[in-house]
Amino acid sequence: MTRQLVVLRRLHFALCTLHSALHRAALLALPLALGTACDRPSALLPVSLPNLDGLPAAAQQQLRSQYATATENAASVNAIGLEYGRLGQLLFTYDLLDAAEPAFQNAQALAPTEARWSYYLGMLYRQRGDLQRAAEQFQDVVQRDGTDALARLRLAEAHLELGDTDAAAAGLQEIVRADPGNAFAHFLLGQIALEGEAYDSALVHFLTVIDIQPAATQVHVPLGMVYRNLGDSARSQYHFARRGQTLVQLQDPRVLELEALKRASGATALTQGQRLIDARRYAEALALLEDAVSHDPTNPSVYLSLGVARSHLGDQAGAMDAFEQAVRIDPAGSKAHYNMGVLLAAAGERAEAEKQFLAAITNDSLHRNAHLELAELLRRTGRCGEAVEHFAITLRLTPGDIAARQHLALCYLKLGRDRAARAVLEEGLAANTRHVGFMDALARILAASGDAGVRDGTRAVQLAEEALAIQRRTETLETVAMAYAEVGRFEEAASTQHEAIRSAERRRQAAYVQHLQQNLRRYQRRTPCRTPWPPFVYEL
Numbered sequence: 407m408t409r410q411l412v413v414l415r416r417l418h419f420a421l422c423t424l425h426s427a428l429h430r431a432a433l434l435a436l437p438l439a440l441g442t443a444c445d446r447p448s449a450l451l452p453v454s455l456p457n458l459d460g461l462p463a464a465a466q467q468q469l470r471s472q473y474a475t476a477t478e479n480a481a482s483v484n485a486i487g488l489e490y491g492r493l494g495q496l497l498f499t500y501d502l503l504d505a506a507e508p509a510f511q512n513a514q515a516l517a518p519t520e521a522r523w524s525y526y527l528g529m530l531y532r533q534r535g536d537l538q539r540a541a542e543q544f545q546d547v548v549q550r551d552g553t554d555a556l557a558r559l560r561l562a563e564a565h566l567e568l569g570d571t572d573a574a575a576a577g578l579q580e581i582v583r584a585d586p587g588n589a590f591a592h593f594l595l596g597q598i599a600l601e602g603e604a605y606d607s608a609l610v611h612f613l614t615v616i617d618i619q620p621a622a623t624q625v626h627v628p629l630g631m632v633y634r635n636l637g638d639s640a641r642s643q644y645h646f647a648r649r650g651q652t653l654v655q656l657q658d659p660r661v662l663e664l665e666a667l668k669r670a671s672g673a674t675a676l677t678q679g680q681r682l683i684d685a686r687r688y689a690e691a692l693a694l695l696e697d698a699v700s701h702d703p704t705n706p707s708v709y710l711s712l713g714v715a716r717s718h719l720g721d722q723a724g725a726m727d728a729f730e731q732a733v734r735i736d737p738a739g740s741k742a743h744y745n746m747g748v749l750l751a752a753a754g755e756r757a758e759a760e761k762q763f764l765a766a767i768t769n770d771s772l773h774r775n776a777h778l779e780l781a782e783l784l785r786r787t788g789r790c791g792e793a794v795e796h797f798a799i800t801l802r803l804t805p806g807d808i809a810a811r812q813h814l815a816l817c818y819l820k821l822g823r824d825r826a827a828r829a830v831l832e833e834g835l836a837a838n839t840r841h842v843g844f845m846d847a848l849a850r851i852l853a854a855s856g857d858a859g860v861r862d863g864t865r866a867v868q869l870a871e872e873a874l875a876i877q878r879r880t881e882t883l884e885t886v887a888m889a890y891a892e893v894g895r896f897e898e899a900a901s902t903q904h905e906a907i908r909s910a911e912r913r914r915q916a917a918y919v920q921h922l923q924q925n926l927r928r929y930q931r932r933t934p935c936r937t938p939w940p941p942f943v944y945e946l
Contacts, residue, residue: 450490450512450515450516451508451511451512452508453473453476453477453490453493453505453508453509453512454505455469455470455473455505456502456504456505458470461500462677465500465677468496469493469496469497469500472489472492472493472496473493475489475492475493476489476490476492476493476509476512486512486516487512487513487515487516487517487520488513488517488520490509490510490512490513490516491509491510491513491517491520491522491523491526493509494506494507494509494510494513494523494526495526495663495664495667496667497509498510498526498529498530498664499664499667499681500677503530503533503534506526506530507527507530510523510526510527510530511527514527519550521546521547521550521551521554521557522660524543524544524546524547524550525543525544525547525556525557525560525660526660527539527543528540528541528542528543528544528547528557528560528564529560529660529661531543532560532564534804535804535806535807536806537564537567537568537806537808538568538806538837538838540560540564541561541564541565541568544557544558544560544561544564545561547561548561555581555584555585555588556658556659556660558577558580558581559577559578559581559588559590559591559656561577562574562575562577562578562581562591562594563594565577566594566597566598567808568808568838568840568841569808569838569840569841569842569843569844570840570841571598571601571602571842571876571877572876572877574594574598575595575598578591578594578595578598579595582595586614587618589614589615589618589619589622589654589655589656590654590655590656592611592612592614592615592618593611593612593615593622593625593654595607595611596608596611596612596615596625596628596632597628599611600628600631600632601877601879602877602878602879603635603879603880603909603912603913605632605635605636606636608628608632609629609632609633609636612625612628612629612632613629615654616629619654619655621652622652622653622654622655623648623649623650623652623720624649624650624652624653624654625654626645626646626648626649626650627645627646627649629645630642630643630644630645630646630649633645634914635912635913635914637914650720652688652718652719652720653686653718655686656686658685661684661685662685664681664684675694675695675697675698675701676695676698676702676705676707676708676711678694679691679692679694679695679698679711679712679715680711682694683711683714683715683718686718688715688718688719689719691711691715692712692715692716692719695708695711695712695715696712698712699712704735705735706731706732706733706735706736706739706742707732709728709729709731709732709735709742710728710729710732710739710741710742710745712728713725713726713727713728713729713732713742713745714745716728717749722749722752722753725745725749726746726749729742729745729746729749730742730746733746738769739769740765740766740767740769740770740773740776741766743762743763743765743766743769743776744762744763744766744773744775744776744779746759746762747759747760747761747762747763747766747776747779747780748779750762751779751783756783756787759779759783760780760783760784763776763779763780763783764780767780772803774799774800774803774804777796777797777799777800777803778796778797778800778807778810780793780796781793781794781795781796781797781800781810781813781814782813784796785797785813785816785817790816790817790818790820790821791821793813793817794814794817794818794821797810797813797814797817798814801814805837806837808834808838808841808843808844811830811831811833811834811844812831812834812843812844812847814830815827815828815830815831815834815847815851816939818830819851819938819939822856824851824855824856824857824860825857825859825860827851828848828851828852828855828860831844831847831848831851832848835848840876842873842876842877842882845869845870845872845873845876846869846870846873846881846882846885847938848869849865849866849867849869849870849873849885849888849889850866850885850888850938850939851938852865852866852869852889852892853866853867853870853885853888853889853891853892853934853935853938854888854892854934854935854936854937854938855936855938856936861892863889863892863893864893866888866889866892866893867886867889867890867892867893869889870882870885870886870888870889871886871889873885874886879909880906880909880910880913880915880918883902883903883905883906883909884903884906884922884925886902887899887900887902887903887906887925887929888925888934888935888938890902891928891929891933891934891935892934892935896929896930896932899929900926900929900930903922903925903926903929904926906922907919907922907923907926910922917940917942918940921940
């Protein structure tokens with residue numbers, strides 16, 4: 407995923423309410439024991455409405471009415487399931503995720519033939535960062551209806567974020583065979599091909615995206631990287647110069663259904679604009695939100711959403727103006743400070759970005775994204791001692807955050823805390839057993855740690871070879887060579903390192919090639935490696 411895409415997604419997620427409550431347990435098989443069509447099931451999960459004071463009056467009334475319909479009125483099982491599903495939709499529409507989850511689970515249990523409740527649960531879990539549970543829900547939809555292209559796409563996206571590129575690629579290829587004009591599927595396939603150094607394939611997919619959606623300027627960055635790796639510097643520079651922040655569009659009728667529910671509730675221009683942002687209809691959202699500002703110039707939430715819409719449309723200066731106005735109205739607004747930090751960090755103004763992230767955390771100690779962005783900023787500037795605390799908080803709030811776990815391990819290594827690094831990666835691999843990144847990173851520590859008590863050459867070889875079988879890339883070739891050297895298989899280590907060097911040379915990575923050559927000379931001298939990563943990796 408490109409840095410620009412990460413920045414935009416994090417700005418988008420900043421609109422959502424932060425929920426720190428633990429996830430509810432999965433719904434158990436329900437002993438319905440129905441006697442008549444009007445019997446109400448006795449084993450449903452409890453659903454309660456949270457505080458609705460911040461919502462428009464019409465929205466509050468709509469939620470309370472639907473809540474009463476779902477929980478109080480007698481009806482057939484199918485009808486009750488539908489009402490719980492509608493309640494879940496409304497709660498999800500207003501980002502009340504903790505309440506929406508059991509409502510969807512009740513609907514899912516009561517109406518097992520209705521796939522959309524599983525789909526919405528998948529979207530809910532993905533928004534929380536619980537990617538494994540999201541994948542399970544999308545898989546459930548696909549099993550019910552193999553022709554549901556959107557569910558297949560969401561499942562492939564979840565597989566990709568979990569590091570299972572083989573499963574993601576297989577699903578995406580089926581999608582484009584059935585629908586060659588699916589730009590989003592082509593974009594994800596291009597990312598997979600670029601990561602796997604299949605540059606010709608990546609080129610085809612990214613050019614297809616431009617043909618289908620010429621306004622999706624985010625594709626120019628990875629396309630520029632493809633041309634650079636193919637040795638075409640002129641085309642590479644052409645596309646880098648045209649980089650932008652308009653994302654590849656994905657029309658999702660189920661998301662649009664939520665948007666329609668909110669409009670039907672008599673929602674304000676603000677809430678309609680937020681749903682348009684959710685649907686990636688940024689120009690329409692901008693028009694609504696600018697109108698909302700003119701009618702409600704003292705509402706910081708309007709400026710927050712306006713800033714996000716402007717940022718997606720490439721107006722970073724306008725976005726910063728909107729966030730600054732939100733802070734002037736509400737100096738304690740953590741979301742505005744966070745959004746300003748993201749923009750400043752992307753512009754390279756690290757000191758100012760750090761101040762904004764700290765302000766966000768000061769006003770909301772559980773602001774997970776602010777902790778993560780601050781940790782990443784501190785790590786990239788060599789301040790791992792400070793970054794560790796914020797990575798640890800991020801993982802307490804979102805244990806499934808794969809990147810945070812990997813980067814915390816890197817910081818522990820830089821601080822000489824190899825045992826802590828190994829423990830963090832062991833936990834990650836236990837939760838994501840097919841994740842190439844965790845296999846690779848753990849194998850490196852087991853093979854090349856400076857702490858003899860951490861090293862385990864035999865297991866390093868096993869993990870590295872397993873990772874290479876899943877994805878043959880330069881970095882994993884280097885890991886395999888490290889593992890071979892640790893167990894004394896120096897000829898194989900040197901041979902594998904030669905292949906890694908050739909791969910890095912094709913990618914024109916001069917600094918990396920130099921590092922690989924240094925380790926090659928070690929193996930030729932029959933000496934194992936004791937530096938799991940080159941120094942520049944810690945600042946990436």
